[in-house]
Amino acid sequence: xxxxxxxxxxxxxxxxTAAGVSGLGVAAVLAERYNLIPPDHGGIFxxxxxxxxxxxxILTSHHxxxxxxxxxxxxxxxxxxxxxxxxxxxxxxxxxxxxxxxLIVDGLVARPSSxxxxxxxxxxxxxxxxxxxxxEGWSFIAECTGVPLSYVLNxxxxxxKAKFVVFFPFDDSWDSLDMPDAWHPQTLLAYxxxxxDIPTGHGAPLRLRVPRQLGYKSVKYLSRITVTxxxxxxxxxMGSIAPEYGYSWYAGI
Amino acid sequence: xxxxxYLPGVTIQNADVLDSPRHSALVRVTHWIHTLSFLALVLSxxxxxxxxxxxxxxxxxxxxxxxxxxxxxxxxxxxxxRGPGRYLHFLSAWVCVLTGLLYVLSGLFTRHFRKNLxxxxxxxxxxxxxRVVSNHMRLKRPTEAESQSYNVLQRLTYLAVVFVLFPLVIxxxxxxxxxxxxxxPAIVTVFGGQQSARTIHFFVxxxxxxxxxxxxxxxxxxxxxxxxxxxxxxxxxxxxxxx
Numbered sequence: 001x002x003x004x005x006x007x008x009x010x011x012x013x014x015x016x017t018a019a020g021v022s023g024l025g026v027a028a029v030l031a032e033r034y035n036l037i038p039p040d041h042g043g044i045f046x047x048x049x050x051x052x053x054x055x056x057x058i059l060t061s062h063h064x065x066x067x068x069x070x071x072x073x074x075x076x077x078x079x080x081x082x083x084x085x086x087x088x089x090x091x092x093x094x095x096x097x098x099x100x101x102x103l104i105v106d107g108l109v110a111r112p113s114s115x116x117x118x119x120x121x122x123x124x125x126x127x128x129x130x131x132x133x134x135x136e137g138w139s140f141i142a143e144c145t146g147v148p149l150s151y152v153l154n155x156x157x158x159x160x161k162a163k164f165v166v167f168f169p170f171d172d173s174w175d176s177l178d179m180p181d182a183w184h185p186q187t188l189l190a191y192x193x194x195x196x197d198i199p200t201g202h203g204a205p206l207r208l209r210v211p212r213q214l215g216y217k218s219v220k221y222l223s224r225i226t227v228t229x230x231x232x233x234x235x236x237x238m239g240s241i242a243p244e245y246g247y248s249w250y251a252g253i
Numbered sequence: 254x255x256x257x258x259y260l261p262g263v264t265i266q267n268a269d270v271l272d273s274p275r276h277s278a279l280v281r282v283t284h285w286i287h288t289l290s291f292l293a294l295v296l297s298x299x300x301x302x303x304x305x306x307x308x309x310x311x312x313x314x315x316x317x318x319x320x321x322x323x324x325x326x327x328x329x330x331x332x333x334x335r336g337p338g339r340y341l342h343f344l345s346a347w348v349c350v351l352t353g354l355l356y357v358l359s360g361l362f363t364r365h366f367r368k369n370l371x372x373x374x375x376x377x378x379x380x381x382x383x384r385v386v387s388n389h390m391r392l393k394r395p396t397e398a399e400s401q402s403y404n405v406l407q408r409l410t411y412l413a414v415v416f417v418l419f420p421l422v423i424x425x426x427x428x429x430x431x432x433x434x435x436x437x438p439a440i441v442t443v444f445g446g447q448q449s450a451r452t453i454h455f456f457v458x459x460x461x462x463x464x465x466x467x468x469x470x471x472x473x474x475x476x477x478x479x480x481x482x483x484x485x486x487x488x489x490x491x492x493x494x495x496x
Contacts, residue, residue: 044344045337045340045341045343045344047344047347048340048343048344048345048346048347049340049343049344051347052343052347056430056432056433059432059433059436060432060435060436064432064435064436065435066431066434066435067434067435067438067441067442069312073312075313075315075318076318077315077317077318078315079315079316079317131312131313131431131447133429133431133447134305135304135335135339136304136305136330136335137301137302137304137305137307137451138305138307138313138314138315138316139312139313139314139315139447139448140313140315141312141313211431211435212431212432212435213431213432214431245333245336246333246335246336246337246339246340247336247339248339248340248343252430252431252432252433253343253429253430253431253432
């Protein structure tokens with residue numbers, strides 16, 4: 001009797017394990033195929049990151065739009081986090097009102113280009129009033145004006161091999177977006193905030209604005225944008241400098 | 254004929270009751286996975302909260318503006334606990350939610366909730382509830398018969414934890430995600446905004462921690478070793494080995 005039960009148990013456990021392992025295998029292949037694995041998928045926390053990223057990418061696959069607000073909702077206080085770059089090039093450009101500043105766009109593109117602030121302001125603008133939360137806990141609502149990143153990507157002609165758009169500011173930090181967020185209609189290269197040129201502390205002359213992610217993905221003080229098929233050779237290969245400090249690459253939370 | 258068929262049935266049923274574990278294997282396994290993931294969530298939650306121990310109501314809030322509550326805690330921004338805390342928070346949230354789903358689905362399927370947790374109508378009156386409350390106030394240990402099943406207060410508390418507090422803490426957690434709310438805006442607008450969701454998330458977490466403290470105190474009062482043994486092996490008292 002007990003023998004029969006243990007045999008039955010053995011068979012069920014074996015079948016369940018086999019199903020589980022092959023299920024995981026299939027899931028891994030599908031996740032790889034549909035770009036559902038984040039660059040910081042390694043380490044002990046990787047499973048959680050991968051689940052969050054994959055689940056949210058599937059949920060938001062129809063280019064869902066972040067909530068937009070009314071003018072009356074704009075926050076009276078908009079805190080400034082961090083300091084402008086102290087690097088020489090930035091300080092020199094800042095002193096001249098960013099007249100000589102240019103945004104370089106290169107990598108896996110048909111026409112590597114560079115754009116002045118005046119060039120960017122000539123492109124069809126988009127303005128939105130969105131909520132931005134800092135991972136620390138505070139948040140604000142502000143109006144952002146800029147050119148959609150997708151417009152610039154179309155101008156330079158992005159290769160079909162592209163998987164990430166990498167953003168380099170005038171300091172040591174860097175970050176990247178996957179293609180769904182890079183092509184997202186609300187993702188802006190913002191030069192204006194609340195109807196004025198973007199203030200220095202908020203990222204002048206140009207910052208990224210990604211309303212479907214936490215504030216730290218909205219890179220300030222942009223200098224160069226690179227389109228690439230892999231982020232393995234940049235920094236520690238985790239898609240951003242953030243994971244090197246323990247913060248996840250994907251911040252849709 | 255009917256009688257003889259009935260009697261063995263009773264004997265078997267009784268033997269079953271005596272032999273069947275106090276907690277099923279699935280309840281025991283999910284209980285301890287929950288314990289670990291919940292402790293990880295509380296610790297990492299504190300690490301995240303300490304970056305900004307101020308609570309707000311509505312959509313927005315910042316240090317430079319008015320707050321709802323200033324918690325008597327320091328702003329910890331320089332000690333690197335928040336980054337790893339965030340990674341741990343989301344990993345343990347997945348473990349907690351997936352285990353919770355398994356527990357709830359199996360509890361519905363095996364009628365565990367209906368059999369062991371939903372109070373009977375007669376127990377839901379003012380008198381029976383007050384009797385249990387007064388027993389608790391006097392720290393009266395349950396009789397052997399009483400300790401075979403949950404009293405009305407336990408039942409209501411467990412149901413509230415499983416079907417109100419946990420769903421609410423998950424909901425308010427998701428309501429803070431700009432990606433999730435881009436798909437389901439209503440999950441945050443019902444609370445009046447992202448900061449309201451954060452504040453509710455905090456207070457529901459406090460309620461869950463309070464539950465944990467009382468839960469442990471009650472387990473101690475009811476006999477720590479016996480209750481622990483029941484939740485680990487399934488059986489309350491050590492079973493006699495056949496001689």
